[in-house]
Amino acid sequence: MRTVQLVAVGVAIAVLATGGIIAFRLDTGTRKLDYIAGSNDPNRVELDVTLQRVDVTGRELDLRIVPILYGNLADGTDAVPARDLEIDTSSLTTGLLRFKAHDRVSLQDVRMGVDEGLVSSYPFDSYAATIGFFVTAGDQNVPVSLRFRSYDALFTAELTDAAWPTGQLKANVLAGRTFSSSVLAWFLMVAMWALALSVLGAALTIVSKKMGLVWPAMGWMAATLFALVGFRNAAPGSPPIGALIDYGAFFWAELLTTASLVYVTVNGIRRARLT
Template sequence: MRKVRIVAVGVVIAVLAAGGIVGFQIDTGSRKIDYVVGSEDGNRVELDVTLQRVDVTARELDLRIIPVLHGALADGADDIPAKDIEVETSSLTSGVLRFKAHDRVSLQDVRMGVDDGLVSSYPFDSYAAGIGFYVTAGDQDVPLSLRFRGYDALFTAKADDAEWRTGLLKANVVAGRSFSSSVLAWFLMIAMWALALAVLGAALTIVSKRMGLVWPAMGWMAATLFALVGFRNAAPGSPPIGGLIDYGAFFWAELLTTVSLVYVVVHGIRQARAD
């Protein structure tokens, strides 16, 4: 019987480990996808855009942009323009990005405003932003394409609904919580409820058995009250207070724990005085 239990535990551990590896593959696989849209002209500017971070508080996307030159627009290499390149973005802070002819191009950081999405929906929050580029080479409109990928560990991002013509390209970027951050957020919510219900169950047991002031139990309950705050602050991305995670778990867990602790203390004091 003991050997059977050991084997069963080993099988459970193996299944959980395999599930974790599968989840890791799903999470990392979604980050390796490049979304390519736009012109396929042999003489074009390809904007390589990566999403570095989703700033949920400022409601902005931090993008990193570098133009890749093809055909006659490149001066011997895809990172050296044959003509002056100007990239006008839809960003309200960065304006026009300029790249001099015959000089190696460099990465440019741009912040784009979010059009849709609220952090109060955490952990179900997602964000959408329209991005646009107008590109000229030597004051002439050129064919344009976009290669987009997301590097923010907390979000899975993609570009869709693209529209383009010579010199102009528009697309919509959608960023949602990654698989790993969503799983951890859900685990924290379930753990907060489990801790609160455990405290409530212990409180009801102490009172029903008229056990009086049980100091170790009250110390554990008080410690749980503060431990819940640590659980809340461990949420991926450190969302501000007032999100769905708070109304769905944290506020109620704190309330149940506090009420249980006070209930046990009041009952214990009455019991001690009566004795």
């Protein structure tokens, strides 16, 4: 019988581990997608754009941009422009990017504002932003293409609704929580409710059995009260207080735990005074 139990436990562990590896591969696979949009003209500027971070509190996207030159716009290599290159962006902080002719281009960090999305919706929050580029080489509009990918560990992002008249490119970026961060956030919410309900059940049992002041149980309840704060602060992305996770679980779990501890204490004191 013991051998059967050990085998069952081993199989369960193997199944769970395999499921975890599959989920990991599916999650990481969504982060490696490249989105390509724009002109396919042989003489064009391709903007290699990577999303480094979604700043949910500042409502900005941190983008890293590297121009890649094709055809007669390149001076021997795709990293050296044959003519002065200017890239105007829709960023309100960075604005115009300039690259001198015959000098190697370098990556540029640009911050784009978010149009839609609030961190207060965590863990269901998602963000939308419009990114735009206007490119000239030697004071002439040139065809533009865009390669976009996301490197933010907490968000997956995709490119939609791109338009590219000559010299311009505009597209929408949609960023949402990764599968892993969403699962962890949901687990924390369920765990907070489970802990609070466990404390409530213990409190009702102690009072109904007229057990008085049960110090170990009361110590556990008090410890749970502070453990819930640690659970809340472990939420991926460190959402500010007042997010949906608080109204959906944390505030209620703290309230139930506090009320249970006070209920047991008051009833225990009353019984102790009567004996």
